[in-house]
Every structure is written in C-alpha cells, then in structure tokens.
Amino acid sequence: MNIPALRAFVCAARESSFSRAADQLHLTQPGLSKRIAGLEDSLRVQLFDRIGRRTVLTEAGRTFLPFALRILNEADQAGQALKALQPAQTGRLYLATTQHIGLYYLKPLLGEFVRHYPGIDIEVDFKTSVESHRLLSAGEMELGFMSEPPLHEQSLEYIPVLDERLCFAVSANHVLALQPEVTLHDLTLHPALLPGPNTRFRRLIENLFSEQGLALDVRQPSNYLEALRMLAETGLGWSALPLVMITPELVRLPLQPYEPSRTIMLAYHRKVSLSGPARLFLDWVREHGLTQPEPTPD
Known part of the structure; x- marks a missing residue:
C-alpha cells in the first residue's frame, strides 16, 4: 500500500467513477486504474466491480474503505506535524484576545511582530476569556490571550505575560x-x-x-x-x-x-501541534511580553 494508491481508491469510491476520480486527482484514467490495480494486488482482493458505466465497491472494498480513510487522515496529520516543526515565517496566525487586552496591550507587541514577520497573515478575533478558554480546551484554537481563566485545565499551558x-x-x-x-x-x-x-x-x-x-x-x-x-x-x-x-x-x-x-495570560493546548506562525508568535511573546502603558496624564 502507498498513499497515492489509497487516495486513488478513496476518490474512486466517492465518485463511483474512475474517470471522474482521475479528473479530480489530475491523473489519466489508465494512471488511476494502475494505482488501484497495484493496491488490489498488494491486498489480494478485488475492490471494485464495474456495472455498466458505474463503478461500485465490492464487499472487500466496502470493508477496506474506513481503514483507508483513517490511514489517509493519519498521514495528513503526520505531514502537518512535520511541517509545523519547520521554521515558518509565512502562513496564517489565528489569535484570540479579549477586547480589553487587545485595545490596551497588544498593539505594540503585534506591531513589532508584523514588522519582523511580514509574511504571516494575522487574524485577531475578539472573544471573552471564557469563550477563548472553551475553544482552547476543545482544540479549536491555537493561541488565546485572556485574563486569569475561569479554571485551570491540565490540558492547557498558561504563560503569564502581565500583572x-x-x-x-x-x-x-x-x-x-x-x-x-x-x-x-x-x-x-x-x-x-x-x-x-x-x-x-x-x-x-x-x-x-x-x-x-x-x-x-x-x-x-x-x-x-x-x-x-x-x-x-x-x-x-x-x-x-x-x-x-x-x-x-x-x-x-x-x-x-x-x-x-x-494576571493576563497567553494560553495554548499542550497536545495541539502549533503551526509555525503560532510557535513564532509564542516565542516572541515569551521574549518580549506585554508592556503596561502609562495611564492618561492629568
């Protein structure tokens, strides 16, 4: 088994057509058929039946499909994890912050970060500390600034950045x-x-x-x-x-x-592999922190 052959199999199963699957994968139909044939040889089963112009899964194909999907999902996650290990000075950084922290403390920090890493596209989403805490705990967000969280989750890492x-x-x-x-x-x-x-x-x-x-x-x-x-x-x-x-x-x-x-904190999930931009920003915050501006003079 190999990843291209598995992708060919899954796409053909989804489309019920070798020709449409070949178009989606930018392959010739003979090229896609060759990949699937090689997969069938390695598994020693027939995965598809041809009924007229339709291509349908055999019993073996239906049995194997969920396993193929899981293998491809694992392969994608492995690729993302390895990619995240590389220094990434381009890409998207999704950052959540409370309105208060964003208005009074983040401007100089973000300004300097953008000047050093102009290739990173930053999207700032204003959320309450409770909302950010929930999204981080669910693994739906990479980084979030918050005032002291409603409770400390063992799955989250909290970095104090300002008293x-x-x-x-x-x-x-x-x-x-x-x-x-x-x-x-x-x-x-x-x-x-x-x-x-x-x-x-x-x-x-x-x-x-x-x-x-x-x-x-x-x-x-x-x-x-x-x-x-x-x-x-x-x-x-x-x-x-x-x-x-x-x-x-x-x-x-x-x-x-x-x-x-x-205490104002920056939090992230310990078990979520941070993207390259997120790791760069995390290192930046650890090095520079947030600064307390002077109050408006009388």
Whole structure:
C-alpha cells in the first residue's frame, strides 16, 4: 500500500467513477486504474466491480474503505506535524484576545511582530476569556490571550505575560473624590459599578471586601470595562478599573494598599501541534511580553 494508491481508491469510491476520480486527482484514467490495480494486488482482493458505466465497491472494498480513510487522515496529520516543526515565517496566525487586552496591550507587541514577520497573515478575533478558554480546551484554537481563566485545565499551558493592577476610581465631581481620606467602608456607602457575578474580575473585588466584613451595593450595567469607565466618569458610582484606563475625568482613590491585581495570560493546548506562525508568535511573546502603558496624564 502507498498513499497515492489509497487516495486513488478513496476518490474512486466517492465518485463511483474512475474517470471522474482521475479528473479530480489530475491523473489519466489508465494512471488511476494502475494505482488501484497495484493496491488490489498488494491486498489480494478485488475492490471494485464495474456495472455498466458505474463503478461500485465490492464487499472487500466496502470493508477496506474506513481503514483507508483513517490511514489517509493519519498521514495528513503526520505531514502537518512535520511541517509545523519547520521554521515558518509565512502562513496564517489565528489569535484570540479579549477586547480589553487587545485595545490596551497588544498593539505594540503585534506591531513589532508584523514588522519582523511580514509574511504571516494575522487574524485577531475578539472573544471573552471564557469563550477563548472553551475553544482552547476543545482544540479549536491555537493561541488565546485572556485574563486569569475561569479554571485551570491540565490540558492547557498558561504563560503569564502581565500583572494588571486594578484601581478604585470615581468621577472628579464625585463626593468620594472630595474626601481627603477614603476607606473601603466609605466605598460601600456608594453604588459600585462592576461586571457580572460570573466574572473573575467581580469575584476579585467582592472577595476583597468580604475579607473586611463589608458588603457592596453593586450595580451591574455592563461586562465591558470601557462602559463601566464611561458610567464612572458621569458620576453614577465608583468602579475598579485597570490603571491604564484611568483618564483625566477620573480620580484614582487613595486606596493603593488594597488595590488587587490580576494576571493576563497567553494560553495554548499542550497536545495541539502549533503551526509555525503560532510557535513564532509564542516565542516572541515569551521574549518580549506585554508592556503596561502609562495611564492618561492629568
């Protein structure tokens, strides 16, 4: 058996015609017939019957077909794995990231990578950390940036790339901004603008207050931090936002000892053979990491 002969057999079985199979494989009909005849000789069985103009599988052919398909699939996977071992500076890189990470941290990293590897076509897909985690776990994605994942899967490898500090902030006109000193208890007296309870961000803040025996008056307008920032800027309440998102319209409250942080990670599946572009990008991130931009100056 050899791969070209197996492909000829599978194509002829699918098309029920040697002539159509030969056209699809860009072979002459005698050339395709020769490959199949050689396969039949090696197996010592007849794989096809000719009935008029139709070519149909024999019982032996029907039995052998699923095995041939599996062999070809294994051969294709082997070829892809070997190809992935070669340094690939061309091809497609499919990268998932949260909107927040993409907007605030990825631009300089991607810009430098594109300049060094112009032959790689990068497709960036904005997904939540939960979505990326699910797709990576299912082997449907190569690389994904996320904030700390909902849970650590043993099948995934997590590379910490940035510790992101979260700050307590209010509008410059908010009453908390006018106080010379602020405590966590003071924050509980005002509405908190936070993401939904199913997010790690929300649990991180709630745990901080729970450890102090404090309860929050949480308003849940959006899971998007940009929307929370806008609402905080209007004075509707206080929020916890990454340092990079503190704008001139906001005041960072003097609660630095209590400011939590979360880890931004790049994840991939340990058992998925990464493509050449993906391995290049992974090495690039390991070497350069993400950088924390300066917050907008007052």
